[in-house]
Amino acid sequence: MNILLWIILGGLAGWIASLIMRTSSTQSVWWDIIIGIVGALLGGFIMSFFGRPGVTGFNVYSLVVAVVGAIVLIFLGRLIQRPSL
Numbered sequence: 308m309n310i311l312l313w314i315i316l317g318g319l320a321g322w323i324a325s326l327i328m329r330t331s332s333t334q335s336v337w338w339d340i341i342i343g344i345v346g347a348l349l350g351g352f353i354m355s356f357f358g359r360p361g362v363t364g365f366n367v368y369s370l371v372v373a374v375v376g377a378i379v380l381i382f383l384g385r386l387i388q389r390p391s392l
Contacts, residue, residue, distance in 0.1 A: 312365045317343030320373030327374075328381045342377050350376025 318336065321343030325331040334342075350372040351361020362369040 313344055313347075314340055316362075316365060316370060316373055317341070317347060319343065320346055320370060320377050323370075323374050324377035324381055328378060330381060342380055343373055346375075346377025346380045347373035348376065349380055350374075352376075353379065 318340045321339030321341070322331070322336075324342065324346060325334060325339055331339075347362045347369070353376060354361050354372055362372055
């Protein structure tokens with residue numbers, strides 16, 4: 308997949324994940340793209356544990372994998388960012 312498609316897929320995945328995790332008002336479009344691209348890589352890694360392929364191209368399955376990875380990434384970021392008691 309070329310870089311333009313990674314940016315588009317990452318932007319869509321990051322935006323959808325930020326809506327689901329309710330972080331869309333606190334992050335920019337650039338963060339959506341970055342979180343979506345890293346989420347696609349993380350989602351592919353997670354799917355390999357289940358014996359499924361990761362991101363396979365510009366399709367709905369790859370978008371779902373990227374969104375799942377981006378949600379996990381946002382969740383992990385919240386765990387790290389949470390202040391200790």
